Amino acid sequence: MALDDAPLRTSELNHWFGAGEARKQALFDVSLSIARGSLTVLVGPSGSGKTTLLTLLGCLREVQDGSVVLLGHELHGARPALGVALRRRLGFIFQAHNLHESLTAMQNVLMGLQVKGRVDKATAERAATHALGLLGLSDRMDYLPANLSGGQKQRVAIARALVGNPDVVLADEPTAALDRESGANVVDLLKRLGEARGTTTVMVTHDTRILDLADRVLTLEDGCIVGDQQR
Template sequence: MVHELPIVVRDLNHWFGSGDARKQAVFDVSLSVKRGSLTILMGPSGSGKTTVLTLMGCLRDVQEGSVTLLGEELNGASEQRQVMLRRKLGFIFQAHNLHDSLTAQQNVLMGLQVHGKGDNEVQRRAADHMLDLVGLADRRTYLPGNLSGGQKQRVAIARALVSGPQIVFADEPTAALDKQSGQTVVEMLQALGQQRGTTTLMVTHDNRILDLADRIVTLEDGRIVSDTAPV
């Protein structure tokens, strides 16, 4: 099913801690994201942007407010339901989270095997194609210990995209990349939006890629303070 608004957030609030140490981190955030768009969340450290991203990506439980992801309400959703939804998503984190004992190709294959898509040969070809797209065709048999930080991040990006997710959540995906590599990755995400309708929500401090975004949402102290293209 195609959702023209794959992410709809309404009156989202979130707290950390308990008792006297309980502190509100997100205040009344409302946001709708169009299918196929590339939206960047910006703001200083501690502004709540990563918290908002993880709430939308069903990596944290919604405490108050509404998050509708691909037509499903996350507030009160069972763990089983959230697991099913995560299989339709791709995640790219600043920490690449690669398995050190697996080659680049095997790490990317994990992004397909968790979904059970295709037989072994189809999966291998898909993994090799993604590694080629991120410029690592000649590194597919390398272990992470033999790759640079930027190369590891590109493997992680290939793993996140290889299953053709409907939504990609990315937290500082270009932080470990040089300007050209970072631009190439963001252009790939743009192309996926145009060709497949993949929606990307990205947290970044990288000013070099802002002109590639369809929309920039800025948070400060847990609140949206500016939005270049409200829906």
């Protein structure tokens, strides 16, 4: 594919945490291009920079040095309003489900549409019902999080991330709370979205069970990409 078609690109990306003598570099000259519709997995030991890279790709941290191009827009030096607009085109899945405890599964998923702009109620409810059904939660739509298992809560969070048909999904350990079958089903769903809709997924994981499902596996160590395996 043409480089300009890549929904995610970085060039000589560096990042630091802290200040003064405590300043520590977390990423070193990371350059990559992620193909549209692909499922890319980031692996490596804890502290290798995987989540830092993911948050920079998703406009959740300011780009300090180097380049990040997200959906055709340069993030280095960009105005905050651009980050807000771009985040509406993304789906985020975090290891902590971050559900609102006072809202039902359906209401939590509907929130994923509300942040993207105005959607009429009937359309929103159809989309939320469909997303929950895809995750095997049709019989749990009216349950509060307190009445759901950990795996069910995570699947609600995944449905919330996917309900608005995002261009890019950024996932941090999305299968950590899921059993083998549920985790494989989630990754398979993300792959099918890539094939059918062109949804691009970048996933941080320690779950070796799903590596064979990835289109590409990037290995990070000490803030550097040390392996790039296409599948």
